[in-house]
Amino acid sequence: SQTIHQWPATLVQPVGSPLSLECTVEGTSNPNLYWYRQAAGRGLQLLFYSVGIGQISSEVPQNLSASRPQDRQFILSSKKLLLSDSGFYLCAWNSLSNQPQHFGDGTRLSIL
Amino acid sequence: AQSVTQLDSQVPVFEEAPVELRCNYSSSVSVYLFWYVQYPNQGLQLLLKYLSGSTLVKGINGFEAEFNKSQTSFHLRKPSVHISDTAEYFCAVSGRGLTDKLIFGTGTRLQVFP
Structure with a gap:
C-alpha cells in the first residue's frame, strides 16, 4: 500500500534561519506531489506542485522554494524564514491530478 | 476553472443531532467532488468522493453526501453526530x-457539544 511521510512533525526556527521540510511517498511511482500551507484558522493554500522529477510549479510568489530531486521525494525550502512563514505545512500526492489527494501528517512550523 | 464555496465557517451542534455541512461549486465542465476531514494537528483524510454514478455517496464514519447538479451542490450529512466528529x-x-x-x-469547523 502507499504511504506518505513528512518530517519533522514540529519545528521552531528563528527569523532569518534556513528551512528544509521533507516529504517522501512509498508504494507508488511517478506521483503528483503537492505542498500546502495552512495558517491558523485558515484554509489550504497550494504552494507548489510537481508532476515529475525536476518539474516544479509555483502557485504563489513567496519566500519559499521546492525541489524534487527524486521521483518520490519533495522538499520545501527557504533561505531566510520570515515571521509570516509560520503555519502548518502539508504534503500530498495523487496518481492523477484530478483524483483524490492523500495527505501526510503535516509539519507545524513556528517562527520566533 | 472551478471554484468551491463553503458558506459556513463554523457549525455548532449537540451530540446525537443531525448535521449538514454545505458545499457549492462553480464549473463550466463536469466535475469530481470530494469531502475531507482534518482532526487537530493532523493531515486531511478523505471522507468520500463523487466521480460518477449514483448521486448519493456514502463515506466513512457514517457520513454521506448528495451531488445535486442543478443546484451545483455537494452537501455533507450525518444523521447523528458524535463528540469525535x-x-x-x-x-x-x-x-x-x-x-x-x-x-x-x-473549510467548515464542526463543533459537537455534549
Whole structure:
C-alpha cells in the first residue's frame, strides 16, 4: 500500500534561519506531489506542485522554494524564514491530478 | 476553472443531532467532488468522493453526501453526530481533465457539544 511521510512533525526556527521540510511517498511511482500551507484558522493554500522529477510549479510568489530531486521525494525550502512563514505545512500526492489527494501528517512550523 | 464555496465557517451542534455541512461549486465542465476531514494537528483524510454514478455517496464514519447538479451542490450529512466528529471539514472540486487539480474550500469547523 502507499504511504506518505513528512518530517519533522514540529519545528521552531528563528527569523532569518534556513528551512528544509521533507516529504517522501512509498508504494507508488511517478506521483503528483503537492505542498500546502495552512495558517491558523485558515484554509489550504497550494504552494507548489510537481508532476515529475525536476518539474516544479509555483502557485504563489513567496519566500519559499521546492525541489524534487527524486521521483518520490519533495522538499520545501527557504533561505531566510520570515515571521509570516509560520503555519502548518502539508504534503500530498495523487496518481492523477484530478483524483483524490492523500495527505501526510503535516509539519507545524513556528517562527520566533 | 472551478471554484468551491463553503458558506459556513463554523457549525455548532449537540451530540446525537443531525448535521449538514454545505458545499457549492462553480464549473463550466463536469466535475469530481470530494469531502475531507482534518482532526487537530493532523493531515486531511478523505471522507468520500463523487466521480460518477449514483448521486448519493456514502463515506466513512457514517457520513454521506448528495451531488445535486442543478443546484451545483455537494452537501455533507450525518444523521447523528458524535463528540469525535469535532473537526474541520473541507469540500474540494476538480475538473475531469487529466491536468485539472483539486480546488479546496475554506473549510467548515464542526463543533459537537455534549
